[in-house]
Amino acid sequence: MSLSRPSVAALLSLALATPAAAQDFNAAPPNAPDQQPAFEGQTRAPVLEEDLTLDREVILDGLEHPWGMDQLPDGRWLVTERPGRLRIVTPEGAVSPPVAGLPAVDARRQGGLLDVQVRDDFAETRRVWWSYAEPREGGETGTAVATGVLSGDDGTMEEVEVIFRQMPGWASTLHYGSRLVFDGSGALFVTTGERSLPEPRQLAQDPATHLGKVLRIDPMGGAMPGNPRIKGGAPEVWSLGHRNIQAAAMGPNGALWTIEHGPRGGDELNRPEPGGNYGWPVITYGLDYSGRPIGNGETASPEMQQPLYYWDPVISPSGMAFYEGDMFADWQDSLLVGALAGQALVRLELEGTRVIGEARYLMGQGRVRDVDVAADGAVMILTDAANGALLRLTPAD
Numbered sequence: 001m002s003l004s005r006p007s008v009a010a011l012l013s014l015a016l017a018t019p020a021a022a023q024d025f026n027a028a029p030p031n032a033p034d035q036q037p038a039f040e041g042q043t044r045a046p047v048l049e050e051d052l053t054l055d056r057e058v059i060l061d062g063l064e065h066p067w068g069m070d071q072l073p074d075g076r077w078l079v080t081e082r083p084g085r086l087r088i089v090t091p092e093g094a095v096s097p098p099v100a101g102l103p104a105v106d107a108r109r110q111g112g113l114l115d116v117q118v119r120d121d122f123a124e125t126r127r128v129w130w131s132y133a134e135p136r137e138g139g140e141t142g143t144a145v146a147t148g149v150l151s152g153d154d155g156t157m158e159e160v161e162v163i164f165r166q167m168p169g170w171a172s173t174l175h176y177g178s179r180l181v182f183d184g185s186g187a188l189f190v191t192t193g194e195r196s197l198p199e200p201r202q203l204a205q206d207p208a209t210h211l212g213k214v215l216r217i218d219p220m221g222g223a224m225p226g227n228p229r230i231k232g233g234a235p236e237v238w239s240l241g242h243r244n245i246q247a248a249a250m251g252p253n254g255a256l257w258t259i260e261h262g263p264r265g266g267d268e269l270n271r272p273e274p275g276g277n278y279g280w281p282v283i284t285y286g287l288d289y290s291g292r293p294i295g296n297g298e299t300a301s302p303e304m305q306q307p308l309y310y311w312d313p314v315i316s317p318s319g320m321a322f323y324e325g326d327m328f329a330d331w332q333d334s335l336l337v338g339a340l341a342g343q344a345l346v347r348l349e350l351e352g353t354r355v356i357g358e359a360r361y362l363m364g365q366g367r368v369r370d371v372d373v374a375a376d377g378a379v380m381i382l383t384d385a386a387n388g389a390l391l392r393l394t395p396a397d
Helices: 198-205
Strands: 012-015 053-063 066-071 077-081 085-089 113-118 127-135 141-150 157-165 180-182 188-191 214-217 237-239 245-250 256-260 267-270 309-311 317-322 335-339 344-351 354-361 368-373 379-383 388-395
Touching: 053 077, 053 085, 066 368, 066 379, 066 388, 077 113, 077 388, 085 113, 113 180, 127 157, 127 180, 141 188, 157 214, 180 245, 188 245, 188 256, 245 335, 256 317, 335 379, 344 368
Parallel strands: 066 113, 245 317, 317 368
Antiparallel strands: 012 053, 053 388, 066 077, 077 085, 113 127, 127 141, 141 157, 180 188, 188 214, 214 237, 245 256, 256 267, 267 309, 317 335, 335 344, 335 368, 344 354, 368 379, 379 388
């Protein structure tokens, strides 16, 4: 597959959904109609109506299932492709050959090369962090995080070290989770999935394992000081009881927010607290893919945390960012979320930790795998496809 910078004709002005069309996503019936939210506004927030038109610029297409991205200080973008390629893309759409020196990945099904992050000191250190599905002995795989130093010619990753390995490994090619987020103290949050299958699913409730967890680690390896002390827990564990977290971001107030894939119904937004138990698979909204309840079909427990918001039907969330920029004046501090099954960019308007409105853009125009905000305030998205793309969204003049 060839990578190409699209012609000027690829710059399209796309009108947002009209209020009548926008109502469609809340009109869809839930998968679990007998379940009730724990509090008002926990699901199906009012649809936000806007008089806004977006310009959608294709920066680069021909990417093979791109998964993660981060902007470098000079404006270029690091972009991962699931088969194991890390590329550098300029704002004009020029693309590098794959960066050499990365470890092998297991790219079957939901595996591959996943998220990528740099810190503010990249110009001095040239250090990069990335996550991936690591092949292991006996057919097992696991989420892993590595770091390395990008060579001066941008061609090779040097001094590569694996700083985190999800334990135990499992013979599954599903639910790797895998977003990377730095906090204000320099710690690195790593999100994982519980590997999906019935047996490892139960380990989301076992704090001694890394499955179905939010982990907080030192960027060069090991647990970070200040983590919660959970009885019998691994020292890296920040929170437990998660299903498959593929969206995570630091909020304006310095707290981590996550969104995880639910079953059929039950994608959920959380702000994980240290030591918090978020329920999976003991409590959840939605149903199993068979149409049967998960466990005993319970949605609440006094010992477990409720999501701040959930979707039924699901959007299949992947990638998120808080909007803090100059281009979209009405979007300040909104939460922008990629939707895979929902094929949309989702915007949540917040009041504290409460969702007070939801809007969806580019509906039906592709699976959105990752979302970021460029230094100039433009919204960047990756579309997940065999011919995936890096897109730049701005308000139309």
